[in-house]
Amino acid sequence: MSNILLINDMPGVGKVATAAMLPILSYMGHSVCNLPTALVSNTLDYGKFSILETTDYMQQVIPIWQQLGFEFNAIATGFIISEQQAKLVADYCLSEKKKKTKIFVDPIMGDNGSLYNGISHETVEMMKHLIAVADVCYPNYTEACFLTDTPFKSEGISEDEAKDLILKLKEQGAAAALITSVKVNGAMCVVGCSEERGNKDFFFLPYDEIPVRFPGTGDIFSAILMGEMMKQRSLIDSTQKAMNVVERLIKLNQHNEDKKRGIDIERHLADVL
Secondary structure, eight states, rough: OOOEEEEEEEEEEOOOHHHHHHHHHHHTEEEEEEEEEEEEOOOOGGOOOOOOEEEEHHHHHHHHHHHHHHOOOOEEEOOOOOOOHHHHHHHHHHHHTTTEEEEOOOOEEEETTEEEETHHHHHHHHHHHHHHHSSEEEOBBHHHHHHHHHOTTTTTHHHHHHHHHHHHHHHTTTTTEEEHHHHETTTEEEEEEOOOOOOEEEEEEEEOOOSSOOOHHHHHHHHHHHHTTTTTHHHHHHHHHHHHHHHHHHHHTTTTTTTGOOOOOGGGGGHHO
């Protein structure tokens, strides 16, 4: 069993971010703690929401944890709301990495070629510092482009271009990297690369898009990936397991009336894990 810290936002209504990841990792047998980056009234898909940034709270919590000697086998970072918060999280992850803590970074910043509202280019620059200490980072294609200063291509990219993006992420310091939701040679896939046993190991895992939108599927992917890797599974096997679980959960919930709440995770854990 690993002791895992989630640094992500916490919604009041909806299975996204910490609310999605915590039950999955707990079911997988890990002990899970959390440090919220923001309190969010509900998933943003509803169109109306309230967000309370918790940077001041985080600044008080981290020194207390350090004084108490709390340590974690792994830390997963998700939604970070400001440049100040990004620096705080990057500094904390760097200090914990020196204690052999594994750092998993999901640089949630944008999609479809654009940054989310409220995410500045200064925050992108700070996120690069977090990528530099990551054992595994897994941006989507848009985020990978911003992190590597690479032009976004809506029509998709070639296999060589995908490999080049991965290598640019690794050159920034990430030990292993994935790019999710990217069209390569006309097919949607997850691209990855690790350096197990010192050898660069690229892989391309295709998937079929299901024409149903649920918020939180990226958080589910992140939780499964991390949970499997903390059980000493390989990057490629952990990625494929995460993809399979997300696909299964979407199919099991595709007829839900209120999809804006996200996937009813707890009801299906025994079926997919």
